Amino acid sequence: MKRAWTRRQAISLITGASATTLSGLIRPRKANARGAKVVVVGGGFGGSATARAIKYLAPGIEVFLIAADAAFVCCPGSNKVIGGFGRIEDQTVGYGAIAKAGVKVIAGRAETVDADARRVTLADGTVLPYDKLVLSPGIGFHWDEVEGVSAATAEEIPHSWQAGPQTTLLRRQLEAMPDGGTFALVAPVGPLRCPPAVGERVSLVAHYLKTTKPKSKIVVFDAKSKFALQDLFEEAWEELYPGMIEYRLAETDGIVRAIDPETRTVSTDFDDIPADVINFIPRQHAADITDSAGAMDETGWCPVDPATFASTRVPHVHVIGDAAFAPPLPKAAATAVSVAETCAQAIIRDLTQGAVPDTRWHAGCFSLAAPSHGFEASTDFYNKDGHVAVDEATMNRSPLGASGEDRAADAEKAELWLTGIMGKVWG
Numbered sequence: 001m002k003r004a005w006t007r008r009q010a011i012s013l014i015t016g017a018s019a020t021t022l023s024g025l026i027r028p029r030k031a032n033a034r035g036a037k038v039v040v041v042g043g044g045f046g047g048s049a050t051a052r053a054i055k056y057l058a059p060g061i062e063v064f065l066i067a068a069d070a071a072f073v074c075c076p077g078s079n080k081v082i083g084g085f086g087r088i089e090d091q092t093v094g095y096g097a098i099a100k101a102g103v104k105v106i107a108g109r110a111e112t113v114d115a116d117a118r119r120v121t122l123a124d125g126t127v128l129p130y131d132k133l134v135l136s137p138g139i140g141f142h143w144d145e146v147e148g149v150s151a152a153t154a155e156e157i158p159h160s161w162q163a164g165p166q167t168t169l170l171r172r173q174l175e176a177m178p179d180g181g182t183f184a185l186v187a188p189v190g191p192l193r194c195p196p197a198v199g200e201r202v203s204l205v206a207h208y209l210k211t212t213k214p215k216s217k218i219v220v221f222d223a224k225s226k227f228a229l230q231d232l233f234e235e236a237w238e239e240l241y242p243g244m245i246e247y248r249l250a251e252t253d254g255i256v257r258a259i260d261p262e263t264r265t266v267s268t269d270f271d272d273i274p275a276d277v278i279n280f281i282p283r284q285h286a287a288d289i290t291d292s293a294g295a296m297d298e299t300g301w302c303p304v305d306p307a308t309f310a311s312t313r314v315p316h317v318h319v320i321g322d323a324a325f326a327p328p329l330p331k332a333a334a335t336a337v338s339v340a341e342t343c344a345q346a347i348i349r350d351l352t353q354g355a356v357p358d359t360r361w362h363a364g365c366f367s368l369a370a371p372s373h374g375f376e377a378s379t380d381f382y383n384k385d386g387h388v389a390v391d392e393a394t395m396n397r398s399p400l401g402a403s404g405e406d407r408a409a410d411a412e413k414a415e416l417w418l419t420g421i422m423g424k425v426w427g
């Protein structure tokens with residue numbers, strides 16, 4: 001049996017930080033860089049954490065956080081809302097604490113970046129000059145790869161891969177689905193935001209259907225040959241939802257060619273499958289503003305130097321979070337927040353000619369297969385000669401065949417991790 005954690009220990013261990021300071025990795029030694037301006041685009045996990053860390057460590061730097069909306073809805077935990085046992089309100093955070101810490105929070109969208117002149121223009125025409133720019137805008141979608149779907153059809157065929165109205169839309173569609181209906185999920189090839197969240201979504205929809213509409217079925221179309229934590233999810237599905245989930249991989253007719261939003265039909269090379277609810281998750285790329293800045297390359301992602309998370313393409317621009325390309329670092333909130341610390345330290349070092357930053361990151365990944373059935377797959381990464389390397393010694397993966405008690409303990413850790421990281425960034 002695993003040893004129980006105190007809440008404080010759990011938050012500290014899971015977020016890789018001391019529960020009493022902003023960050024365990026950043027030494028609370030304040031730097032001076034009076035008058036310098038840092039603009040951060042994106043008020044999600046990476047951007048909010050970076051803005052807050054810079055202001056905390058170097059109060060003399062003027063930090064602007066451009067947040068698309070007045071509040072941010074977190075993706076981690078959003079599958080619980082879809083599964084009917086989480087509330088969207090609990091996923092939602094505001095910027096009050098960050099503003100109180102001295103960051104100038106601007107609600108709006110960054111429209112263009114002029115990297116030569118070092119300035120960002122917002123949709124309302126406001127121009128913000130910068131000494132350093134941090135881009136953490138998350139993902140955009142390739143809409144042109146499956147016939148019949150577009151950004152506009154996401155209002156009928158939700159992706160729910162950015163949390164908020166998309167999450168509640170999918171939830172409403174599931175509520176309206178008849179018992180005996182079919183839920184189809186279409187998953188893309190990578191790189192993608194939080195790969196284990198696909199298995200988690202399938203699980204938590206299955207949990208909802210089993211408890212309220214048990215004659216229903218789930219068909220997953222996955223364009224890949226395997227999926228994240230496949231062995232753990234398959235074991236859980238056999239135990240918890242026998243016969244309910246059909247998971248097609250690339251080799252078993254899992255590649256979707258077209259979706260008809262009107263008839264709600266999913267078409268592969270060999271099949272046309274009618275469904276009551278379709279959750280189409282398109283292939284992803286770094287959000288568009290990274291292209292305007294010149295940080296995106298032909299892969300659709302933004303290469304970075306892992307020592308600093310500086311763009312390797314544009315000077316004075318750093319890219320973190322899902323938009324950055326730094327394999328094998330996963331695209332996860334845990335890594336975005338961990339990397340934010342590296343990025344903040346590197347920027348402060350540049351602006352103050354200070355010491356070289358630590359470069360070590362923690363990716364704590366927790367997935368739910370049911371409300372009291374969780375897994376963990378956590379690892380530390382570090383910068384090894386300009387490449388991201390895995391610290392094998394820190395790998396912590398829930399075993400197959402674990403007891404119900406251990407699965408319940410891991411589900412509880414998932415809750416604690418989410419509370420801890422949301423509190424650390426926005427609390």
Ligand SMILES: Cc1cc2nc3c(=O)[nH]c(=O)nc-3n(C[C@H](O)[C@H](O)[C@H](O)COP(=O)(O)OP(=O)(O)OC[C@H]3O[C@@H](n4cnc5c(N)ncnc54)[C@H](O)[C@@H]3O)c2cc1C
Pocket residue numbers: 041042043044045046047066067068069072074075076077078079108109110111136137138139160161162193194197287288289320321322323331332333334335336364365366367
């Ligand atoms: C269903 C699901 C479950 C997940 N569960 C987990 C989990 O359990 N653990 C985990 O670690 N990770 C999880 N993730 C992944 C996690 O949500 C992302 O990795 C994380 O949000 C990335 O942080 P980010 O800062 O790159 O982007 P985001 O957090 O998405 O923030 C980007 C923000 O920038 C804004 N933005 C974009 N363009 C502009 C612009 N031009 N101007 C201003 N603002 C802009 C966006 O609107 C958004 O608010 C999950 C993801 C999903 C989809």
